[in-house]
Amino acid sequence: MDTRRTLLITGCSSGIGLDAARGLRERGWRVLASCRQEADCDRLRAEGFEAPRLDYADPDSVAAGLAEVLEATGGRLDALYNNGAFACPGALEDLPREALSEIFETNLFGWHDLTRRVIPVMRAQGHGRIVNCSSVLGLVGVKWRGAYVATKFALEGLTDVLRLEMAGTGIHVALIEPGPVTSRIRANSIPHFERWIDWKRSARREEYEGLLHRLYEERAPDRFELPPSAVTAKLVHALEARRPRPRYYVTTPTYLSGTLKRLLPTRALDRVVARG
Template identity: 65%
Template structure:
């Protein structure tokens, strides 16, 4: 039985991936940040560890405790959060906070596992986003971390080609998760929208999306299982692809980056 550690298993993609990989015969170590979520995963029969990506000691402890449970064959870096808001309204502290979790902590955790993977073989699956391929308004902080994750993963993949370690990016578009609702506390903590030059735009667009979500589902939205299936493919394929797109918008963004001018991409971003 192979073992995979999956981060961000409180809900959404991480939780679904944990159940999906266990159903496929994998031993799953699920990490969460909150104690209530840790207990919920234990009640479901998972081996569970606490992980706070913004805390270096927590990252080191999580990796150490996971390896103490036995050999680990794969790491799925899924945990991340968003801070919605206009880029001009993002203070330095907001960017520091989101990079600590979405990039620095993720990379730090990967580094803790690389010596083990070098010896035994292993795979690192980084969950990126369509927003790692193309930026759209109000998502500047999240876009910045995903663009950075894409670049760092690309370099690691090339550098680790002479080792038994394989790195894969999975790039979902709209997925039915709680990321929007979970972003509200971060928005309220960091974005002074009422003092913004774009206050009227906040009222007309972002605030409605955050606080008055439509019951109508995005026509391109897929359930978390669509991502879990790509994770399984990346983990179980003899020769995994460097990237796996999930949802139509990701395919459009990927093709658009290769074929369209920057001005054309900007035009589409403004209408996203």
């Protein structure tokens, strides 16, 4: 009988999710590392992972992916790390309703669907950990990233309420809020930008030219950028500490943004954010 603690992680094809899967496996967890694409699942299986396919935007995939996990573990799941998400850069005035609906399906509604399905399992076993990967953009808004910001602000509220509601059940709920971390989120956002943002007809066309430079060209790491292992280190505490924290900041910009949001009036914070 496999007595290792079991952990389901979503969005494990690269970046934060992949590092978390490798790091927690090294610590003795039985990691079920899910991905949206079957090809990515196959790559992880080649590394020795159990890798169910799970696409947040597809409710049938969420149900089937979790069923596969529970069948493999004998109906037990000690922890869930919601991580998979994408961005759709662009000015909000250029963002069609369909684009906002699409990003919420993956970045929020799918997370909620999977979490709701997991809670009865954790209730029955009397314990569990639910960790949601938010962002510094769940604390402060930044221009051109409104769609992603909206999903992360919503996730922050959803997670706060879930933490309150799960008090006393043995199920601990936490948020991780990374700032700039090495990942493929910029590159992965390009197809969404190209699909939804008609920048050539935008009133902000000249401003988009600067955005396109940052979006398409490879560049050096951001000033405060950290590797995904920095997030994994906080995840370890959220999963293994007797009393996990409600929130875990990662990177200097997150600590700074959290502090300034508490201390500054809105207009002063706007000026700071506008300066970058």
